[in-house]
Amino acid sequence: MISHVFRSLFENNPDGVVLWDLDGNIEDINDAALAMGTLPKEQMLGRSFRDFVVPEEATRNEESFRRAIAGETLFYTTRVRTSAGMLLELSVTIVPVHRGSEITGAFCILRNETERIKTAGLVLAQQRALVESERRFRSLYDNNANAVLIVDRDGIIRDANAATYTIGGRPREEVIGQHFVSPGDEQKYARLWGFFERALQGEPVSFDTTSTSFSGKTIDLEAMIVPQFSDGSVNGAFIVLQDVTSRKAAEARAEQQAARIRDLYFIATSGDYSDTRMHATLQMGVRVFGMDAGAIVDCTESRLAMEVRYDRSASGTVADEALMETARAVAASEEIVQTKRGFGTRLFVGGALYGALVFASARDASHAADETDRDLLALMAALLGGALERRRTRARLRTLAYFDALTGLPNRVFFQERVRDALAEAAQTGKLVAVLFFDLDRFKDINDTLGHALGDRLLQQVAERLVEIGGSAGTVARMGGDEFIMLLSNCDNVETVRATAEALLQAVDDPYHLDDYEQFITTSIGIAVFPADGRDDQTLIKNADIAMYRAKDRGRNGYYFYNAALEAPILTRLSQEKQLRQALEREQFVVHYQPIVDLADGTLVGVEALVRWNHPERGLLYPDQFIPSAEASGLIVPLGEWVFETAAANVRALRERFGPFRLAVNLSARQFHQRDLQDRIAGAVGRAGLDANDVEIEITESVAMSDASAAIQTVRELKRSGAKIAVDDFGTGHSSLSYLRRFDVDIIKIDRSFIAGIGLERNDETIVKTLIAMGHSLGLVVVAEGVETRAQYDFLRAHGCDRVQGFYISAGLEPKALEALLASRRGSLVKRG
Numbered sequence: 127m128i129s130h131v132f133r134s135l136f137e138n139n140p141d142g143v144v145l146w147d148l149d150g151n152i153e154d155i156n157d158a159a160l161a162m163g164t165l166p167k168e169q170m171l172g173r174s175f176r177d178f179v180v181p182e183e184a185t186r187n188e189e190s191f192r193r194a195i196a197g198e199t200l201f202y203t204t205r206v207r208t209s210a211g212m213l214l215e216l217s218v219t220i221v222p223v224h225r226g227s228e229i230t231g232a233f234c235i236l237r238n239e240t241e242r243i244k245t246a247g248l249v250l251a252q253q254r255a256l257v258e259s260e261r262r263f264r265s266l267y268d269n270n271a272n273a274v275l276i277v278d279r280d281g282i283i284r285d286a287n288a289a290t291y292t293i294g295g296r297p298r299e300e301v302i303g304q305h306f307v308s309p310g311d312e313q314k315y316a317r318l319w320g321f322f323e324r325a326l327q328g329e330p331v332s333f334d335t336t337s338t339s340f341s342g343k344t345i346d347l348e349a350m351i352v353p354q355f356s357d358g359s360v361n362g363a364f365i366v367l368q369d370v371t372s373r374k375a376a377e378a379r380a381e382q383q384a385a386r387i388r389d390l391y392f393i394a395t396s397g398d399y400s401d402t403r404m405h406a407t408l409q410m411g412v413r414v415f416g417m418d419a420g421a422i423v424d425c426t427e428s429r430l431a432m433e434v435r436y437d438r439s440a441s442g443t444v445a446d447e448a449l450m451e452t453a454r455a456v457a458a459s460e461e462i463v464q465t466k467r468g469f470g471t472r473l474f475v476g477g478a479l480y481g482a483l484v485f486a487s488a489r490d491a492s493h494a495a496d497e498t499d500r501d502l503l504a505l506m507a508a509l510l511g512g513a514l515e516r517r518r519t520r521a522r523l524r525t526l527a528y529f530d531a532l533t534g535l536p537n538r539v540f541f542q543e544r545v546r547d548a549l550a551e552a553a554q555t556g557k558l559v560a561v562l563f564f565d566l567d568r569f570k571d572i573n574d575t576l577g578h579a580l581g582d583r584l585l586q587q588v589a590e591r592l593v594e595i596g597g598s599a600g601t602v603a604r605m606g607g608d609e610f611i612m613l614l615s616n617c618d619n620v621e622t623v624r625a626t627a628e629a630l631l632q633a634v635d636d637p638y639h640l641d642d643y644e645q646f647i648t649t650s651i652g653i654a655v656f657p658a659d660g661r662d663d664q665t666l667i668k669n670a671d672i673a674m675y676r677a678k679d680r681g682r683n684g685y686y687f688y689n690a691a692l693e694a695p696i697l698t699r700l701s702q703e704k705q706l707r708q709a710l711e712r713e714q715f716v717v718h719y720q721p722i723v724d725l726a727d728g729t730l731v732g733v734e735a736l737v738r739w740n741h742p743e744r745g746l747l748y749p750d751q752f753i754p755s756a757e758a759s760g761l762i763v764p765l766g767e768w769v770f771e772t773a774a775a776n777v778r779a780l781r782e783r784f785g786p787f788r789l790a791v792n793l794s795a796r797q798f799h800q801r802d803l804q805d806r807i808a809g810a811v812g813r814a815g816l817d818a819n820d821v822e823i824e825i826t827e828s829v830a831m832s833d834a835s836a837a838i839q840t841v842r843e844l845k846r847s848g849a850k851i852a853v854d855d856f857g858t859g860h861s862s863l864s865y866l867r868r869f870d871v872d873i874i875k876i877d878r879s880f881i882a883g884i885g886l887e888r889n890d891e892t893i894v895k896t897l898i899a900m901g902h903s904l905g906l907v908v909v910a911e912g913v914e915t916r917a918q919y920d921f922l923r924a925h926g927c928d929r930v931q932g933f934y935i936s937a938g939l940e941p942k943a944l945e946a947l948l949a950s951r952r953g954s955l956v957k958r959g
């Protein structure tokens with residue numbers, strides 16, 4: 127029974143109220159509800175709610191109704207269609223009707239929201255979003271990894287989420303009701319309260335602070351105070367605390383890592399592979415890995431040998447054995463090895479296993495190597511491998527460079543050095559220095575009849591005899607073939623020289639015993655004497671050579687003193703220069719264009735202009751066949767200008783038809799050092815109608831290095847015009863990082879020799895990776911040159927290189943071929959697969 131009070135509430139309610147029985151049929155309905163439709167009360171009674179709800183909402187209403195008569199109160203909105211067919215949006219509150227302990231039906235309070243929803247659809251959407259964001263906020267709040275405090279205007283914590291415990295060090299229950307700044311630290315209080323007051327003005331603030339975790343660790347926090355508005359005024363604030371300890375640490379690590387790479391790069395490019403440098407590398411490893419000692423251990427023999435060693439403290443707290451132990455483990459493993467006390471990896475030199483790079487600690491190492499440590503170790507090993515190899519090669523080269531393999535005599539280079547020394551000394555003493563040039567008579571015939579093996583032995587025996595006679599007074603060297611040369615220093619007069627020459631002729635003339643053969647040979651000797659016949663080593667050698675020919679002319683087996691009056695002026699290499707000049711006039715040069723593509727999507731970003739000489743007789747000549755002499759003669763300047771103008775005009779025309787791409791041109795040292803370079807380039811760019819921004823100028827490291835301060839100035843001027851600067855053949859010179867930075871270049875082109883090592887040489891791979899990382903750390907665009915294979919391409923892409931150039935994409939193209947390529951260009955130039 128509906129009580130009296132309730133009855134009047136029912137009838138006069140401004141909201142529609144409907145009473146349903148357990149089947150969902152209308153038992154009663156008030157006027158407001160009737161007003162929503164058109165039917166009179168009699169016709170409405172007994173109807174089911176199912177007659178009105180729209181089909182899409184049927185299930186939902188069914189479900190709500192079922193829950194209501196099971197005892198729940200629900201609130202929702204739904205759409206109904208009146209008997210007159212009108213569509214209404216209703217908000218519904220459905221409440222179970224209890225009679226005693228039984229439920230006999232349900233009340234519905236209906237509010238017609240149609241108009242409101244129509245006119246304020248937007249508001250509703252916003253409200254929904256709000257509800258949604260509130261829901262999100264809730265879950266954000268509860269599950270947030272950040273601590274979130276709800277604080278009133280007085281700074282008292284009214285609520286806090288679970289993360290408060292891990293971040294703030296105090297459980298939620300304990301902080302609620304407390305002031306948000308823990309008592310004690312006046313200074314901290316003042317600072318934080320300052321921020322809080324600003325937030326109370328309505329402005330969110332953020333700042334860094336710290337707290338102490340429940341385990342006593344200091345936690346770095348990033349704090350944010352967000353004002354909490356209610357009815358337009360701030361009634362408190364949210365304080366969000368984010369634990370940034372690990373992020374800070376990661377940032378510090380990343381910065382440290384970048385610094386290490388820079389250190390290593392210095393070592394890699396310093397061009398100095400001395401023990402000191404290796405020490406420096408080991409020292410860095412010791413510091414970075416937190417070890418006490420580092421060493422390079424040679425494992426090529428069965429017995430390990432300590433090659434270079436560095437200790438953190440002078441007393442050397444780590445026993446050899448600890449290092450050796452690690453080295454042994456390393457040598458046996460292909461992986462990086464980490465033991466309790468050691469850390470190390472194998473070291474390869476020239477592709478072959480050389481030994482181990484190891485670090486060891488006196489106590490158990492607290493340091494567990496992570497990914498970056500491993501990378502760094504690998505990089506160090508690569509660089510040290512390179513250094514050791516270069517050291518080894520240098521030693522080998524030194525022998526090769528100074529000694530003749532067949533006779534063991536010094537060679538020409540060594541000889542020249544000795545002559546220079548002797549001349550310097552003679553200039554002091556006033557004594558004579560003689561250069562004797564030997565050429566064996568008819569050696570070729572003997573060699574042909576005896577065979578090379580015996581010919582070689584004959585040469586060795588001649589060498590021995592020459593040394594026997596002239597060795598104590600000077601130096602004997604082999605010039606190559608059957609030519610020898612001798613230096614006699616400290617001669618008092620020409621007669622001593624003459625006597626020696628005669629003794630030498632005699633000695634050579636004696637019979638030689640080669641196996642069972644007795645063999646005879648003679649020599650012709652040309653002699654030049656300092657100071658009369660020349661004042662420097664080269665002139666003396668050249669004149670002794672000329673004199674030797676005179677001796678041959680005179681019938682061999684004799685000696686001849688140089689006589690200046692008899693010699694014709696020497697021919698110059700003017701002819702090549704003349705040819706080049708003519709070629710330029712006759713327009714025999716052509717420019718080819720090699721595409722440079724973006725590694726990310728394979729699209730063309732530019733072309734490099736490469737000059738070729740279309741020689742009338744010799745065919746197409748490549749730069750290495752003529753650039754050196756063009757450089758030497760200075761003709762490179764007009765040639766380079768011609769290339770630039772031609773390429774700029776070509777590119778301009780193609781850009782008009784095919785859209786933008788850049789032009790890269792090579793600049794030679796001579797051009798680079800021209801005083802009016804910038805104007806010339808700006809002029810050429812302007813004449814071609816090209817934008818300087820689309821031009822990249824390639825200079826080599828050595829060009830840039832030649833005269834640092836002037837070069838920096840030149841680069842600045844070039845850049846001012848808008849052109850980009852690329853450092854070509856990067857990695858082959860020894861420009862240091864700080865140097866590049868001062869230079870303010872835009873692009874580095876990793877030399878193709880490193881690219882060639884990808885997939886073959888671990889060292890090269892590591893260096894390529896480093897160069898890319900380093901280039902990027904300086905904000906440079908990194909281009910890889912000479913990419914010939916898919917594998918190289920994939921490697922470069924995997925390591926984030928920006929652009930590639932090479933035969934894998936395309937060789938240099940004639941203008942026509944470039945045009946065809948551009949015409950057919952659809953996206954990527956890179957082959958698939």
Ligand code: C2E
Pocket residue numbers: 720735736737748749750753762766769792793794824854855878911912913914931932933934937938
């Ligand atoms: P560079 O500047 O390093 O030019 C790249 C050279 O590498 C070109 O040789 C090119 O044909 C070659 N190359 C390109 N892709 C590959 C590849 O995948 N594998 C291999 N093995 N080689 C590749 P090129 O045309 O013989 O030029 C040689 C050098 O001559 C150039 O080296 C550059 O230093 C110089 N040069 C070329 N044109 C000019 C010019 O107009 N002016 C000046 N001053 N120097 C030029």
Ligand code: CA
Pocket residue numbers: 734791792824854
């Ligand atoms: Ca180049």
Ligand code: CA
Pocket residue numbers: 854855875877878911
């Ligand atoms: Ca290059």
